[in-house]
Amino acid sequence: MTEAERQQVIALGRLLAAERRDGCADRVTTDGLVAYLNQWSAAAGSAARLPAVQRALGCLVGYDGMTLVERDQALAEAIEILRSLFRTAPTAPVETTVPPSPAVDPTANAGHVPVTKRNTSARQSRKRAANVDQRPLAELNLDAPLEQIAGIDWRLVGGFRRLGVRTIRDLLYHFPRRYDDVRNRRSISELQVGAEETVIGEVTDVRTIGAGPKLRVRVEVSDETGSIEAIFFNQRWIAQQIRVGQTIALSGKVTTFGGKRQFSSPRWERYTPDPDALLHTGRLVPIHPLTQGLHENQVRRFIKQVVDTMAPQVEDHLPPVRLQHARLLPLGEALAQIHFPTDHTSLAAARRRLGFDEFLFIQIGVLQRKRLWQQEMGYAFTIDSQVHAELQRLLPFQLTTAQQRAIEEIFSDLRRPSPMARLLQGDVGSGKTVVAAAALLQAVANGFQGALMAPTEILAEQHAKNLKQLLSRVRVPRKTTSATASSAYQQADWRSLLDPEEAAQLAEIISILGMSPEEDMGGHGVRVALLTGSLGTRERRRVLEGIARGEIDLVVGTHALITETVQFAQLGLVVVDEQHRFGVEQRLRLKNKGYNPHMLVMTATPIPRTLTMTIYGDLDVSVLDERPPGRQEIRTKRVGRAERAKVYRHIRKQVAEGRQVYVICPLVEESEKLDLPSAEEMYERLQHEVFPDLRVALLHGKLSAREKDDVMRAFRDHQYDILVATAVIEVGIDVPNATTIVIEGAERFGLAQLHQFRGRVGRGHHQSYCILISDSDNQQSKERLAALEQTTDGFKLAEIDLQLRGPGEFFGTRQSGTPDLKMAQQGDTRLLAEARALADAILADDPELKRPEHDLLRRKVNDFWAAATQSG
Numbered sequence: 053m054t055e056a057e058r059q060q061v062i063a064l065g066r067l068l069a070a071e072r073r074d075g076c077a078d079r080v081t082t083d084g085l086v087a088y089l090n091q092w093s094a095a096a097g098s099a100a101r102l103p104a105v106q107r108a109l110g111c112l113v114g115y116d117g118m119t120l121v122e123r124d125q126a127l128a129e130a131i132e133i134l135r136s137l138f139r140t141a142p143t144a145p146v147e148t149t150v151p152p153s154p155a156v157d158p159t160a161n162a163g164h165v166p167v168t169k170r171n172t173s174a175r176q177s178r179k180r181a182a183n184v185d186q187r188p189l190a191e192l193n194l195d196a197p198l199e200q201i202a203g204i205d206w207r208l209v210g211g212f213r214r215l216g217v218r219t220i221r222d223l224l225y226h227f228p229r230r231y232d233d234v235r236n237r238r239s240i241s242e243l244q245v246g247a248e249e250t251v252i253g254e255v256t257d258v259r260t261i262g263a264g265p266k267l268r269v270r271v272e273v274s275d276e277t278g279s280i281e282a283i284f285f286n287q288r289w290i291a292q293q294i295r296v297g298q299t300i301a302l303s304g305k306v307t308t309f310g311g312k313r314q315f316s317s318p319r320w321e322r323y324t325p326d327p328d329a330l331l332h333t334g335r336l337v338p339i340h341p342l343t344q345g346l347h348e349n350q351v352r353r354f355i356k357q358v359v360d361t362m363a364p365q366v367e368d369h370l371p372p373v374r375l376q377h378a379r380l381l382p383l384g385e386a387l388a389q390i391h392f393p394t395d396h397t398s399l400a401a402a403r404r405r406l407g408f409d410e411f412l413f414i415q416i417g418v419l420q421r422k423r424l425w426q427q428e429m430g431y432a433f434t435i436d437s438q439v440h441a442e443l444q445r446l447l448p449f450q451l452t453t454a455q456q457r458a459i460e461e462i463f464s465d466l467r468r469p470s471p472m473a474r475l476l477q478g479d480v481g482s483g484k485t486v487v488a489a490a491a492l493l494q495a496v497a498n499g500f501q502g503a504l505m506a507p508t509e510i511l512a513e514q515h516a517k518n519l520k521q522l523l524s525r526v527r528v529p530r531k532t533t534s535a536t537a538s539s540a541y542q543q544a545d546w547r548s549l550l551d552p553e554e555a556a557q558l559a560e561i562i563s564i565l566g567m568s569p570e571e572d573m574g575g576h577g578v579r580v581a582l583l584t585g586s587l588g589t590r591e592r593r594r595v596l597e598g599i600a601r602g603e604i605d606l607v608v609g610t611h612a613l614i615t616e617t618v619q620f621a622q623l624g625l626v627v628v629d630e631q632h633r634f635g636v637e638q639r640l641r642l643k644n645k646g647y648n649p650h651m652l653v654m655t656a657t658p659i660p661r662t663l664t665m666t667i668y669g670d671l672d673v674s675v676l677d678e679r680p681p682g683r684q685e686i687r688t689k690r691v692g693r694a695e696r697a698k699v700y701r702h703i704r705k706q707v708a709e710g711r712q713v714y715v716i717c718p719l720v721e722e723s724e725k726l727d728l729p730s731a732e733e734m735y736e737r738l739q740h741e742v743f744p745d746l747r748v749a750l751l752h753g754k755l756s757a758r759e760k761d762d763v764m765r766a767f768r769d770h771q772y773d774i775l776v777a778t779a780v781i782e783v784g785i786d787v788p789n790a791t792t793i794v795i796e797g798a799e800r801f802g803l804a805q806l807h808q809f810r811g812r813v814g815r816g817h818h819q820s821y822c823i824l825i826s827d828s829d830n831q832q833s834k835e836r837l838a839a840l841e842q843t844t845d846g847f848k849l850a851e852i853d854l855q856l857r858g859p860g861e862f863f864g865t866r867q868s869g870t871p872d873l874k875m876a877q878q879g880d881t882r883l884l885a886e887a888r889a890l891a892d893a894i895l896a897d898d899p900e901l902k903r904p905e906h907d908l909l910r911r912k913v914n915d916f917w918a919a920a921t922q923s924g
């Protein structure tokens with residue numbers, strides 16, 4: 053570096069540091085940092101062309117469009133790079149010519165990315181200064197970061213980094229978002245106005261017209277049938293690149309202006325007679341996702357070069373026989389074709405292969421989980437049909453056909469020696485609890501214990517109450533309390549067999565559980581304990597002892613049940629309510645405690661069938677697709693905000709009749725508060741302005757779990773008339789006296805979530821109402837809310853939601869551990885089934901993918917799942 057360059061770099065570094073100290077607000081310069089950098093580059097002369105400076109500037113491309121966090125990171129990187137200049141040798145090496153400053157044309161070095169043009173000593177000096185070991189593409193491997201590609205334009209590195217593309221492999225998997233079919237080459241006289249066309253002709257005139265933002269470059273192209281103009285707006289550099297006498301290809305939509313046909317900012321390139329050489333025009337042109345700092349032609353040219361060199365080197369994780377069998381393209385070919393398809397058929401084949409891979413990785417992952425769960429022997433129950441009949445006899449209702457079917461499916465799992473892994477899916481109110489109860493009862497009848505886990509304490513309380521009610525009169529003949537696996541039933545008063553100390557302990561437990569003699573039935577009643585924070589210390593210790601000794605049959609609690617130090621005598625069945633992902637870790641935790649119980653996961657989120665295989669692929673599925681008879685339809689209506697007064701009259705009437713009401717508010721950003729009240733503001737307004745005489749409670753996300761439970765409990769016990777809440781209310785809380793739910797800003801929520809909200813009412817015998825407040829004009833929002841007005845079938849709504857919004861949005865937020873599909877179509881069940889079959893076949897041979905030929909596959913599956921859990 054010369055002294056002059058040093059001064060320039062220092063000035064730049066000082067400014068960047070100042071910007072960073074100022075909180076990256078982009079106000080330390082008058083016209084913004086981007087403008088400053090352009091001016092600086094123009095004024096700094098050779099300093100601006102130092103490779104390290106170029107890299108530093110590259111970090112800052114698109115600064116004005118970055119978030120504050122991105123800005124801070126970009127500044128930090130740029131400053132660090134500038135610092136490196138002062139650490140290396142102070143004498144200036146011979147500088148190489150590098151691409152022009154950022155203010156100028158990004159596509160200037162058209163044709164190709166310079167790869168090995170520099171002389172060696174110059175390249176080495178560049179390497180040293182840039183601190184990166186750069187090499188020609190062909191010498192790099194797939195995991196090399198882009199900046200290692202010799203001669204790569206720093207703007208590409210910066211732009212791609214912003215898209216999360218860092219390595220060559222990332223780039224190969226940076227798929228086009230669409231393709232423009234511009235293979236129809238025409239002569240100029242044939243061009244149709246309004247159509248996407250391609251012409252090839254000679255440039256007969258180039259002119260720059262106007263200046264500043266109005267600047268246009270007008271290019272006239274002629275062939276033997278006529279001539280046509282192409283207008284490029286505000287792209288001064290075009291006039292340097294397109295010269296009279298050249299032959300070029302133009303692709304784009306033909307428009308008219310002043311009665312003349314023209315192309316407006318078409319894609320273009322210099323024409324070479326080899327048809328395969330056409331890149332931007334005259335083919336299925338890939339349109340890649342771009343971001344600030346990336347320009348279409350430059351990106352396409354760069355990706356083409358990388359794909360051509362690197363795709364043939366991609367190793368396939370599937371052996372050729374498998375490919376043949378499943379009619380799949382080799383991976384390298386699929387990657388080449390997905391970027392630059394020869395035609396629609398090969399594009400479809402490439403999509404099929406890459407989609408298949410995604411399904412395959414998911415299926416291998418979920419099937420491995422399932423194996424992990426089932427590989428060890430579990431407990432084969434003997435189904436006690438007498439006990440089951442007794443339960444049915446004592447129920448105040450008849451089981452629905454769907455409930456009976458689910459119970460049968462569960463029983464047949466329980467009979468097997470491998471642990472059950474089953475998902476019970478049923479809409480709100482479909483009666484999952486009694487199904488769980490029937491299964492838990494069998495665990496008890498087989499001398500085992502059962503655990504039922506809920507996401508919150510108040511839901512656990514609710515479950516404990518329901519279970520006690522359902523099972524309180526069911527007599528279960530049983531073995532002695534000790535955890536022997538003997539199947540000898542003691543029909544008589546087995547308690548006479550206990551020694552006095554054991555008998556006293558049992559009596560204490562029964563009194564702690566508050567069981568009456570009718571419920572105890574001489575020791576044959578089912579002993580259900582609720583293990584939550586509300587137990588006193590002494591009682592808690594006793595209950596824990598009772599669980600460890602096997603005196604307690606069923607334990608209900610939150611998920612803390614398995615994380616805490618609860619010791620079971622013989623845990624035979626775990627039921628998990630409303631946790632969509634009862635993760636691998638939780639199962640492992642159970643295993644590590646020495647249990648290998650059957651497992652039933654319940655969810656009220658209706659999940660379309662096409663999704664269950666991917667998301668819950670490790671579970672077998674039972675569905676309750678029938679509502680118990682005699683349910684009322686909840687009246688659902690969408691109203692505008694202007695009708696709030698009417699809604700409030702309705703609320704007042706309901707409360708006057710002794711009913712309760714929920715009011716749900718979406719989370720709102722500070723900037724939106726003018727339009728949409730937050731839950732806090734809604735609470736203030738309702739309590740102090742609208743209903744000063746009524747009892748209004750507030751439940752929001754900032755409360756602790758304990759505080760939330762307290763508010764919910766008070767509402768349940770009718771200490772409040774109205775509950776204002778954010779989405780935290782969602783899960784299965786049961787307050788039969790609540791008959792109206794009002795949802796503010798209803799368009800903000802997913803259909804599945806709205807349906808869940810609606811399930812909070814209509815749980816008693818009073819007519820119930822769901823009122824959706826929304827002023828949204830958005831067509832999609834309107835359709836979603838209309839669907840909710842028209843149907844109460846959760847599965848139907850889920851399908852509609854999936855269609856309208858796609859799987860990513862389906863759960864409102866992405867579930868952790870739900871992998872994202874880039875290429876596979878969620879609805880492509882055929883391909884999914886094929887991938888599942890292959891996953892099965894591969895794992896049957898080699899369950900842990902330990903064979904050398906599965907090495908690559910194993911790594912791919914691991915990477916895929918690691919990425920999924922990270923971003924989820």
Ligand code: ADP
Pocket residue numbers: 449450451452455478479480481482483484485486656680681784
């Ligand atoms: P969810 O599936 O939402 O957990 P629940 O198990 O809480 O539903 O059941 C909702 C209500 O329906 C409960 O009051 C339950 O007693 C009742 N119920 C369950 N099954 C039936 C049935 N077959 N016939 C009538 N009522 C039923």
Ligand code: MG
Pocket residue numbers: 484485784
């Ligand atoms: Mg439930």
